[in-house]
Amino acid sequence: MRKWLLGALSATLMMILSPALAQDQITIEFVHIFGAEGDTRADVIRAIADDFEAQTGIKVNITSPSTDYTELFNSVLLNAEQGRAPHVVQVEEGLTQLAADSGYFIPISELASPEQLATFEDFIPTVRAYYEIDDVNWSVPWNSSNPVVYYNKTLTDLLQIEIPSDRPLTFNELEGICQRIMMAAPVIRMRAQNFRACINWPMASWFLEQWMSMKGELMALPGNGREGARVTEMNYDSESLVEIVSWIGDMAQKGYYTYSGTPNDYNGEGALFGTGATAIHINSTAGITLFVAGFANAGVKLGIAPLFIPDEEATNGVTMGGASLWVTDGHSDAETQAAVDFIFFLTKTENDMRFHQGSGYFPNRLSSIEALTKGGLFVDAEGNPTSPSAEGAKEVSWFETYPFFRIALDQLLASKGTIANAGAVVGPSSEVRLLLVRAVQSVVDQGIDPAEALAAAKAQADAVIRDYNAVIGN
Amino acid sequence: MQEDNSAPSWFLPTISVLALAFLAWFIIDQREGLVRLLSWTWNGLAQTPQALQNVANHYAFLPSAQLWPSLLLGALFGASLGAWWMSRFGPRKSGRDTIWGAVGGLLLGLVGSQLLILPMQHCTFAAEAPISQQIIGLGLVLAGVLIALLPFLSWATRRVRRYDSTAGYFRSAWLPYVLLVPMLLSLGLFLYLPSLQMVGLSFFRRRFPLPQERFICLENYTALFQDPIYQNSFITTILLMILIVLLSLGLALGIAVLASQKIRYASVYRTLLIWPFALSPVVAGAIFLTMFREGPTGLINAFTNALFGTEYNWLRDPRLAQVSVIAASVWNILGFNILFYVAGLQNIPKDVLEAAMIDGANRYQRFWQVTFPLLAPFTFFLLVTNVTYAFYGIYGAVDTLTRGGPPLGAAGRDGGATEVLIYKLYQDAFNPGSPVGLAAAQAVILFLMVASLTLLQFRTIDTRIAYAE
Numbered sequence: 001m002r003k004w005l006l007g008a009l010s011a012t013l014m015m016i017l018s019p020a021l022a023q024d025q026i027t028i029e030f031v032h033i034f035g036a037e038g039d040t041r042a043d044v045i046r047a048i049a050d051d052f053e054a055q056t057g058i059k060v061n062i063t064s065p066s067t068d069y070t071e072l073f074n075s076v077l078l079n080a081e082q083g084r085a086p087h088v089v090q091v092e093e094g095l096t097q098l099a100a101d102s103g104y105f106i107p108i109s110e111l112a113s114p115e116q117l118a119t120f121e122d123f124i125p126t127v128r129a130y131y132e133i134d135d136v137n138w139s140v141p142w143n144s145s146n147p148v149v150y151y152n153k154t155l156t157d158l159l160q161i162e163i164p165s166d167r168p169l170t171f172n173e174l175e176g177i178c179q180r181i182m183m184a185a186p187v188i189r190m191r192a193q194n195f196r197a198c199i200n201w202p203m204a205s206w207f208l209e210q211w212m213s214m215k216g217e218l219m220a221l222p223g224n225g226r227e228g229a230r231v232t233e234m235n236y237d238s239e240s241l242v243e244i245v246s247w248i249g250d251m252a253q254k255g256y257y258t259y260s261g262t263p264n265d266y267n268g269e270g271a272l273f274g275t276g277a278t279a280i281h282i283n284s285t286a287g288i289t290l291f292v293a294g295f296a297n298a299g300v301k302l303g304i305a306p307l308f309i310p311d312e313e314a315t316n317g318v319t320m321g322g323a324s325l326w327v328t329d330g331h332s333d334a335e336t337q338a339a340v341d342f343i344f345f346l347t348k349t350e351n352d353m354r355f356h357q358g359s360g361y362f363p364n365r366l367s368s369i370e371a372l373t374k375g376g377l378f379v380d381a382e383g384n385p386t387s388p389s390a391e392g393a394k395e396v397s398w399f400e401t402y403p404f405f406r407i408a409l410d411q412l413l414a415s416k417g418t419i420a421n422a423g424a425v426v427g428p429s430s431e432v433r434l435l436l437v438r439a440v441q442s443v444v445d446q447g448i449d450p451a452e453a454l455a456a457a458k459a460q461a462d463a464v465i466r467d468y469n470a471v472i473g474n
Numbered sequence: 475m476q477e478d479n480s481a482p483s484w485f486l487p488t489i490s491v492l493a494l495a496f497l498a499w500f501i502i503d504q505r506e507g508l509v510r511l512l513s514w515t516w517n518g519l520a521q522t523p524q525a526l527q528n529v530a531n532h533y534a535f536l537p538s539a540q541l542w543p544s545l546l547l548g549a550l551f552g553a554s555l556g557a558w559w560m561s562r563f564g565p566r567k568s569g570r571d572t573i574w575g576a577v578g579g580l581l582l583g584l585v586g587s588q589l590l591i592l593p594m595q596h597c598t599f600a601a602e603a604p605i606s607q608q609i610i611g612l613g614l615v616l617a618g619v620l621i622a623l624l625p626f627l628s629w630a631t632r633r634v635r636r637y638d639s640t641a642g643y644f645r646s647a648w649l650p651y652v653l654l655v656p657m658l659l660s661l662g663l664f665l666y667l668p669s670l671q672m673v674g675l676s677f678f679r680r681r682f683p684l685p686q687e688r689f690i691c692l693e694n695y696t697a698l699f700q701d702p703i704y705q706n707s708f709i710t711t712i713l714l715m716i717l718i719v720l721l722s723l724g725l726a727l728g729i730a731v732l733a734s735q736k737i738r739y740a741s742v743y744r745t746l747l748i749w750p751f752a753l754s755p756v757v758a759g760a761i762f763l764t765m766f767r768e769g770p771t772g773l774i775n776a777f778t779n780a781l782f783g784t785e786y787n788w789l790r791d792p793r794l795a796q797v798s799v800i801a802a803s804v805w806n807i808l809g810f811n812i813l814f815y816v817a818g819l820q821n822i823p824k825d826v827l828e829a830a831m832i833d834g835a836n837r838y839q840r841f842w843q844v845t846f847p848l849l850a851p852f853t854f855f856l857l858v859t860n861v862t863y864a865f866y867g868i869y870g871a872v873d874t875l876t877r878g879g880p881p882l883g884a885a886g887r888d889g890g891a892t893e894v895l896i897y898k899l900y901q902d903a904f905n906p907g908s909p910v911g912l913a914a915a916q917a918v919i920l921f922l923m924v925a926s927l928t929l930l931q932f933r934t935i936d937t938r939i940a941y942a943e
Contacts, residue, residue, distance in 0.1 A: 070906055077683040098906050102684050194771065261768040261789040262877060275771065427681065428907035438886035445790050448884045457885035467909060471679050472686055 027059040028339050029086035033072055033323075035064020044358035048351045049342075058338045069095070069323065070430070076328070080104040085328040087339035090142065092323045093130060094429040097225065100138055101427060101472050105326045109137040111340045119344065122365045125417035126317070131324045133425055134228050139324035140343050143361040145286040146307070146318055146408045147201075147210055152279045153303035159184055163280075165407055168306040171247055174199070174280075178256040181279050192276035197258035199251070201282035202269045203441060205433040208244060209319055213420045214309050215240045216316035220424035220432075227419065230469055231426050236436060236458035237451075244310060245450040249443040259444070263437045282307065284321060285408040288360045292404065304404040306411045317415020319423040322361060357398065362409045369409065372398040427468040432461040532595060540599045544587045544615045552583015552619050556627065563631040578630075579623060586622025590614040594677060597691035606699075607692040676914035681907055694915035704916075706882065706889030707898045714800060714894060715864035722804045722860055723853065726811030731841075733812070734819045744816055751809025755802075755870025762802035763875055792891035795879045799892045802871040807863050811856050818852035819845070850939045858931055865896060865924050872897045895920050 034041040049060040066072045069092035079085045091099050099105050109117060120128055120137060127141045151163055161177050178198035188195045201207055209219055217240045218224050225231040251257035260268040266283060273281035274294055295302035307318060325343045327336060349367045353376060356363040363369055376398035380386045386393050399406045415421045426432055439457035442448040501508060556579020557572045564571030591614055598611025644650050676694055680687040698704045733744045765773045766788035775785045788794045822845055830840050872892050879892030903913035
């Protein structure tokens, strides 16, 4: 009995200790938020990482601890405090200032080789500018998105309303269209009983940031926090923003605009549009493939158009949304270099194209856009997508086959790339954005005067920023 | 030990071997974490001499104007409390008791006055500290004196009892403590230590999850009480708590009475009624979201639209949003209350009810004069539990339904209609860039509120309940 026990115990010990005797190999950890059940984007990323492993022999462990940017960021920083941060982290654009202030990340411009840094020229200017603070490139853009307009084309065709896909409509034109749609509302309700309003979009600050950027206005002063000085106040009381919020209040009052009741409810608003409660919808391009597939299944035509502009003169262009890839501190030189190499591999032209085609986020590189305009998709004789090595496969233009991808991209390429397009870099970004949302909510739900609401939001936001700056210093 | 019931002879050795093997595997598998834990503990302990040096330095450089208020107040309060206590409860009730009480009280008062003030580095008595902080500082001195003095006074006036060392389950004196050590260690490491760290955090200005922090004494607390949004949180929490507790207890009592009737399948009904309690508050919130949602996708609005042609803004109107949150919370906790009330009703002795019936009491009199007072222990227990739930557990429902509710006032400067204390605490703690020091202060205040409410309930209601022998 005793010998048997001894033998079993020693065997167990050997099994447990054997991993520690394995060879030294460079392993890097990469975390992202696309780990939900059935999310095909995770498969695309894994395939790219497998190619990297095959080429370099560096093992890449990819995990998705959360599907929420904020939770992911919190867990990464808590791990970093204990010295166990993952090497590559996907950080949302709104968290840029926090990531820079935390001290747990190293700017990519300090780590990348000159050849790698030269590839930054290939990025779309607005995209690149979004992750630059004070001429320092902290991170590499990865998944970028824009808002676009989705609309029920079957309905608008029926009512003989035209929404062009090559030029954005102004607010006034949109109001005219909504007036015509709402006049036909009783008829619409005979087919779709839950039709409620002409247009809906998430009650979030992102869309107001777009409209301010279109007008060339800054959201935060001085200089959106990008010109060497920290942000000290938010520009919420600017005339342009008061105008925009007044317009939203008017639309709500006339019954043209509605929302689900919960702020930042991107999924809920999409569901409202998808179930026919509204005719027009504004949402991120990140969900483009979902909307296209959903409407195709329902047998209803879906139209996609560029985001509305406040007026004819607002031509400065949109800002962005999405996330970028950051490298954490506290690893060996070999591992840090491996992490940087992986990031540039993941975002090089070929993989940039692969990720766009597999996700809906638009390609970040001008070379990717060129390649996808000339080709990028292989079809067989019937025109169905097929693999490049199949018999009779012919290469066609990706963007010509799927023109709706082009719309968001053209919108972004047309933006001027000024500081206004680059968006605000603020420490307590979620708080100040929520205050703007609350201001719009009080205008839409309670009918409070827009100037008063925005002034109250500005007062609170400025106090938050003062408090933040008092802690972080300099 | 009976012959028939004893375990086979190989049982105990096998179990011991398996347990040892599991322990060995666990320690080896988690060696990295265990080593880190041990080194962290050792580092903490190794800093003790440095910590003592810091304390000595602090007192050496402290201006006397900052030091004497706490010492003087501690000495006076300690001496008078000690003297009064010993004169009333002392064993001999003579003048000597009073003197001993005064002397002991004086010394312990001096020590106790520093207990709570020292970790804050005497910042409340600094020259530039506002009046509100100075007053709170005086209060902390008194609290510290009480903490230091009361154990001593209780010991000094104890009734002497002879302990029978052979009584009880454990023969040896040390085994009980050995068995308690793991539990105490984990409680200390994962509950008490983080709580103390959080109290420490409440004296800093800090932005989650960045590591930078600034010491600001009691500014977080004074800022909170002057903040209209926090005041709104306070009032909203109290209001929702009263409504939730009254509704859930009342409904539960009625349903429990109905479910205790002698009807067929009564046990099935009782089980089904208890089930909602097993759901987490988030799930209950999600269920009620499908009912209260705006527009025709919400079940309630679909009904009212079909019947009356009207729809209600359940989540966007301030009052209706509160109704939604109350409904979800009451439904969630109802099962728990019903469970206990059913048990309580089953324990009502039948002879008392029969006696009441013979005395001519009708159904309502029998219920209110006999049944309800006999249910008092259950009601009291459920009151305490429901109040705790209304303060803490309500978070799940609020987060799912309203996210703090429709904002009141321009840009929400008057708070949110359903922004309860625990929800505001989470928002201020875990959003990126949020003021986590402020959240720690809110957590301390919330803890003190619930603790004192519970204490109050124990002192006032519990004394009036007749527990069955």
